[in-house]
Amino acid sequence: MNLDNEAEELASTLGADKQEVKRDLENLVSYSVPLEEAKQSLRRKYGDGSDSGGPEPESKDLVDVTTDDSNVTVTGRILTVGKRSIRYQGADHTIFEGEIADATGKLSYTAWEDFGLEAGDAIRAGNAGVREWEGNAELNLGESTSVETLEETLEVPYEVGGDTDLIDIEPGDRGLDVEVSVVESEQKVIDGRDGETTILSGVLGDETARLPFTDWDPHPAIEAGASVRIENTYVREFRGSPSINVSEFSTVRALDHDVEIAENAPRLSIREALDSGGMFDVELLGNVIAVRDGSGLIERCPECGRIVQNDQCRTHGQVEAVEDLRTKAILDDGTGTVTVILDDELTERVYGGDVDDAREHARDAMDKEVVADAIREDLVGREFRVRGTLSIDDYGANLNAEEFGEVDDDPADRAAALLAEVDA
Numbered sequence: 001m002n003l004d005n006e007a008e009e010l011a012s013t014l015g016a017d018k019q020e021v022k023r024d025l026e027n028l029v030s031y032s033v034p035l036e037e038a039k040q041s042l043r044r045k046y047g048d049g050s051d052s053g054g055p056e057p058e059s060k061d062l063v064d065v066t067t068d069d070s071n072v073t074v075t076g077r078i079l080t081v082g083k084r085s086i087r088y089q090g091a092d093h094t095i096f097e098g099e100i101a102d103a104t105g106k107l108s109y110t111a112w113e114d115f116g117l118e119a120g121d122a123i124r125a126g127n128a129g130v131r132e133w134e135g136n137a138e139l140n141l142g143e144s145t146s147v148e149t150l151e152e153t154l155e156v157p158y159e160v161g162g163d164t165d166l167i168d169i170e171p172g173d174r175g176l177d178v179e180v181s182v183v184e185s186e187q188k189v190i191d192g193r194d195g196e197t198t199i200l201s202g203v204l205g206d207e208t209a210r211l212p213f214t215d216w217d218p219h220p221a222i223e224a225g226a227s228v229r230i231e232n233t234y235v236r237e238f239r240g241s242p243s244i245n246v247s248e249f250s251t252v253r254a255l256d257h258d259v260e261i262a263e264n265a266p267r268l269s270i271r272e273a274l275d276s277g278g279m280f281d282v283e284l285l286g287n288v289i290a291v292r293d294g295s296g297l298i299e300r301c302p303e304c305g306r307i308v309q310n311d312q313c314r315t316h317g318q319v320e321a322v323e324d325l326r327t328k329a330i331l332d333d334g335t336g337t338v339t340v341i342l343d344d345e346l347t348e349r350v351y352g353g354d355v356d357d358a359r360e361h362a363r364d365a366m367d368k369e370v371v372a373d374a375i376r377e378d379l380v381g382r383e384f385r386v387r388g389t390l391s392i393d394d395y396g397a398n399l400n401a402e403e404f405g406e407v408d409d410d411p412a413d414r415a416a417a418l419l420a421e422v423d424a
Contacts, residue, residue, distance in 0.1 A: 003029065010039055033140070034129025036071040037112075040144040057127050063104035065139070067132040074128060074139065076100040077154040078121045080162045082175030082232050083249040087193060094249075097234070098175035100125075100139065101156040108174065109139040115147040119161050119175075122154035123147055134172055162231070167208035167266070169244070171237035178230050178244070180204040181259040185224045204244060205261035210281045212238055217248035227259040228252050240278020240391035265387050271335035273390050274397055283387045284399065285407060286333035288340075288379040295327045296351075296372030297358045323355050327375055331386060331399070338397045340386050346404050351375055383407040 007022035014021070021042060028038035057071040065072055080098035087093075096111040100123075109128075111117060125147050129140035141147060162177040169176065184202035191197075200215035200222055213222075221228050231251045235242050246252070265283040273282050299321035300306065301313035308321045327342035327350060348354050351374060353361070362368040387403040 010042060034131045037129045037140060037142040037144060061104040062102045062107050065107060065130060065137050067137045069130040071127050071129050073126045075124045076102040077156045078117050078119055079158055079160050080175030081117050081119055082234055084234060084247045101158045103156060106158055107137060107139055109141060111141040113143060115141060122150040122152060124150060165208040166206050166211050169235055169242045171235055171242050173235040176233045179255060179259055180206050181261050182222055182224050182226045183210060185222055207260045207262055209262055211242055211244055212280055213244040215246040219252040221252045221254050227255040229255055241280040269335040270333045270338050274336050278392050279390045282390050284331060285385050286331040287383050288329045289332045290330045291372060291376040291379060292328040296375060297362055297368045298324055298326050300324050323359060325355055325358060329379055338399050340399045340401055342401050342404055346401055350378055
């Protein structure tokens with residue numbers, strides 16, 4: 001995309017200053033407004049209110065729509081419709097978003113106008129913009145898009161509606177409906193875009209999985225122990241795993257039955273877990289092959305909790321450090337490795353003592369490393385079952401453990417059970 005050429009051509013057509021047009025065009029595109037939609041907006045701004053944006057865009061099957069397209073005409077069936085508010089160019093805008101499908105595939109869409117879309121509608125969208133969103137093509141329906149609701153039913157190989165199990169949720173999903181039990185719910189005050197804002201955060205669960213959530217407009221029905229149906233949610237990525245977001249446009253109602261919560265986390269091989277890109281609740285089995293530096297008796301900043309060196313915090317400078325216990329163990333199951341992080345409580349169980357015991361141990365030996373060495377001696381070479389949250393970033397894969405225990409079942413019995421599953 002050459003914005004300089006686009007701006008020059010547009011400025012020439014409109015009789016406007018090229019640099020001013022280019023600045024406005026770059027600003028719109030930086031907010032992910034599709035190029036054709038941005039150009040149409042500038043035509044209106046600079047006095048050309050006609051809708052003549054060039055020839056009628058090509059009609060395409062959804063499977064053929066790519067990020068190389070600037071605008072297209074498509075026919076499809078609306079699978080989901082979500083509604084939320086975003087801040088764009090300093091003002092709040094309500095957008096509608098979800099997925100649309102035809103017989104060849106499906107795409108996500110964002111509608112910048114209220115076209116009255118409902119799940120199940122068959123529509124023809126003319127002059128729909130196309131942008132790249134999370135590496136994929138996404139349809140943008142704006143002021144220059146014509147949306148026609150069709151009378152005939154369009155059969156598609158996808159389920160219509162937003163009802164979803166937690167195990168199937170992925171970052172980027174919009175317009176989802178879930179029936180869940182509220183495992184944890186906590187009210188917090190944060191610095192929001194309009195100052196201090198009260199939110200709810202916690203954990204939701206169903207029979208398939210558990211996921212974190214944030215309610216940006218606290219709904220009274222979302223309280224610990226309640227079973228609720230939440231409609232019109234969207235999903236973001238939080239520490240490498242999906243996180244459900246509830247907004248002022250979401251509806252929440254209490255259910256007349258209890259939603260069962262999965263007692264066990266999905267058990268995966270380390271490779272399967274790594275391939276997932278991150279999971280909020282997962283169980284791994286493997287052997288501890290090493291305990292990394294930074295384990296044992298450590299020092300943290302009393303303000304932010306970060307590790308400090310020589311009483312120096314990267315954020316708060318010179319501080320009076322607080323001693324703590326932590327373990328960073330490398331777990332290997334033959335398919336891959338992951339760093340398992342044990343907090344102070346789990347480390348106390350492994351070490352067999354608390355911070356005071358560790359401090360005395362280090363003082364007697366005149367070396368803090370003896371605490372980490374004791375942990376290494378107890379863990380390395382043994383097989384453990386770990387349950388927790390897996391996050392993956394540029395620095396590697398970390399599993400923050402909630403449960404950590406040595407595997408006590410017979411590997412031969414486990415292998416036999418696995419073979420029986422395969423043969424069944």
